[in-house]
Amino acid sequence: MATLFVTHHDCIEHDTGPGHPECADRLRVIQRVFEAEEFMFLHREEAPLGDIDLIKKVHDPAYVDKVMASIPDHGIEPLDGDTYVSPGSGRAALRSVGGACVAVDAVMEGHEKNAFVATRPPGHHAEYDRAMGFCLFNNAAIAAHHARNKFGIKRVAVMDFDVHHGNGTQDLFYNDADLFYCSTHQWPLYPGTGAESERGCANNILNVGMVAGSGTAEVQEAFNSTVLPGIAAFKPELLIISAGFDGHKNDPLAGLCYVADDFVWMTKQLMDLADEQCGGRVVSLLEGGYDLPSLATSAVQHVRTLMGAH
Secondary structure, eight states, X not given: OOEEEEEOGGGGGXXXXXXXXXXXXXXXXXXXXXXSGGGTTSEEEEOOOOOHHHHHHHSOHHHHHHHHHTOOSSSOEESSSSOEEOTTHHHHHHHHHHHXXXXXXXXXXXXXXXXXXXXXXXXXXXXXXXXXXXXXXXXXXXXXXXXXXXXXXXXXXXEEOSSSOOHHHHHHHTTOTTEEEEEEEESSOTTSOOOTTOOOTTSOEEEEEEOTTOOHHHHHHHIIIIIHHHHXXXXXXXXXXXXXXXXXXXXXXXXXXXXXXXXHHHHHHHHHHHXXXXXXXXXXXXXXXXXXXXXXXXXXXHHHHHTTOO
């Protein structure tokens, strides 16, 4: 078994307007670096269009219809203060959902050991009935529900190391004891959620706030003392990673001080945990990361680790 790389050109057609940090160049640089010879053995698949009916099982159906109806014929329209849609955004959002689900299929069916899904728009800020933070639909939450519905598993965990708290994933998991959401994120910071007191209906939410300036020592302490024991105690049957690379020290939107090797270390710890808990089944979904060089380098190191090269 190998690592699956899922992406689609449609996700480049999601135009957020000039100067917006969540831009098409994010995906362009990722697609480019994975053309290197060292990745010739990556298995590759184009993200299919996601199933609207599946999305409506996770999000408010009226909200889903509203988002799709808001896609303009031309130009760029705001959904909120920093979330925009253009004519290509509907297909891009559906590709992001479809990519997450096809990666779950490949890993759950045993065709691949793990997967990395490089699509946009990202998803972890999208709540039940609200787009925000550059996100339209919550790809990780939809992938978790898809895994349970299609494969009959019960317990799915999401580990989110994006610099921003995934308020949407927390919102969608909060009242389901068999879904576990864990986040390390800069605190305080947008979107203002993610306090350690937010624990979910069955202690199924685990938030670890990181003060600005935190780096290697702090994230390793957080993982060793809280993150890894918390996920292990939940005993997931599938581990989904919300892989945001905006904790990198060069990222313009926040103030953590990770370096690329930190993403190697976190990925390796999560893979080891998955090996022990759920047969190594890991699906990683791109979230944030807005400094293009460090995004590309961090994503490469993340996937190298998934491939077993570290």
